[in-house]
Amino acid sequence: MNTVLAIDIGGTFTKIGVVDKKGEILGSKVFGTRSKKPFANFLKELVLNINELIALVGTDNKPIAIGIGAPNANSLTGNIENPPNLNWGKETPIAAEISKTYNLPVYIANDANASALGELEFGLGQGMRNFVVLTLGTGLGSGIIVNGELLLGEHAQAGEIGHVNVDPHGRYCNCGLQGCLETYASVTGIKRTVFELISEMREDSPLRSISFEDLTGEDIAKAAIEGDALALRAFDLTAEILGRKMADTVAHLDPEAFILAGGLSKAGDILLKPVKDNMEKNLFVAYKGKVKVYLSNAPRNAAILGPAALAWKHVS
Template identity: 60%
Template sequence: MDKNPQNLVFAIDIGGTYTKIGLVNQEGDVLDSRKFNTDAKQPYSQFIKKLSDEIQILVTPFKKKYTIHAIGIGAPNASYISGKMISPPNFRWGESVIIKDNIQNLLKLPAYITNDANAAALGELYYGAGKAMTNFIVLTLGTGLGSGIINESKLIYGQYGMAGELGHVNVYPEGRQCNCGLKGCLETYASVTGIKRTVFELLSDNNSDSLLRSYSYDQLDGKTISEAAHKGDELALKAFDKTAKILGRKMADSVAHLEPEAFILSGGLSHAGDLFIQPLKNYMEAALFKAYKNKVKIILSKATSSDSILGPAALAW
């Protein structure tokens, strides 16, 4: 298709907290966007009703001048092949949600869906830090840990469209309970939720002063832990070090499987910058097979949270 500025796709990024929607041209320019609460713990029918209303608000001003060709959807545990969300761990929408067909019917346009982190990887490949690379892994370190694997400039889907769930590789067989039903999953340690759990374990294990001691679990977030670490809070720094150690070793495992040029990191956990990235790099390097040492980069994504619709847009294009 010619890169006509009047040609658009409709992009939807479904997160556990917020859903973002937008209209995007082939150059990756976002003409307009909206954000609303996903309410993932509420009935799925309520979400579809809210999404339908938000779509109409966004699309109506563009109908006369622009042509919308397709819909791209990024969603947790979504299969590109089946078009369903399969047992999304932080949602209460059921074990198999026929989301692609439902959304396709709202706009009467062809729709394409994949895991939200897979969509993020496509966004990096076409519009972001991965434009000059052919082999890389995207890690989204938010409420959970999402991942998307680009191999020879193509997204790896696997036999049933669910490949690349690095957040659910096992760290400790009898470790922390994961929302997916398993125990010891990587995302229970290496995510904003995971580091919060680490902070509270550290707080309970010693009586040292910490800026984080006055926060309840619900009040604490990744930004607060990062700010404390930047102020030299020893407990916050230790929490980041423990997280980096666990994630770095598992990243080394992924290097042995795939030999990527780089890992591209995004999400709340990455906001600590070098306080997290440097120990992460050190722990990964220490666990690497000699042939891979000093060859794999760790890069922070330049995409902001509002850029998350670029992944689904890349999928649609």
């Protein structure tokens, strides 16, 4: 059976998989991106993992193309350009490197753009023509579908909603700007909010015993579900900012829905409900009551469905 090899590069983990035309994942692997090491180290580990995976799924299921989703990937050049959360330098020619190694066509897209294609082809976006995917992970990525197609923009760089401004005097962002949305509404963002609240609040909290490096989104979600006041406040503040900025996105695009994906979306209703309320409160009258917000129902390894959809889009 024909398959594609899908690669999703995140700030923390890289996921690879072999995927058929219907979005069935025949095999997958995950490894740490170790984003502070040089690109050469990453490439070596990626190739090792791909070789193992291809051996695993067998010669009957050989990939005919490769799709890559990565932060700040430029679909026109095949390069990863100035990624704020990867220490790989200005331009990383990842498509060329992978294509050379495997002698297959390689298609590359911004990770969140790939996610949006994955939702459109295999996920909640099936049948929708206008929606926005927000991936709330290490950073905040976004992919915009307009009239059933990925919005690319003039330089194929559309959809960097993580870098809209929340507060000109706000938190410093890895991108060099100040007050970017992803410094508030992402796993890293809610961690920063937790630490701000630890500095402000008096209440006991299990989160006070965890270092910033060790703290995970799951820790915060677990504490919130157990009723921890500090964690709940952190989700409320995150949702307030995210909901307000989603209303701004609606004022640009008038979408049918948002699909929230990535680590922070796993928190479920603790995030979803206040996000919906805050978006609705801030919507311009023409949009009120019209825009839906979903949590991506994709399983954890489904991040590779985005790059898979990207590859299938080109070879089918």
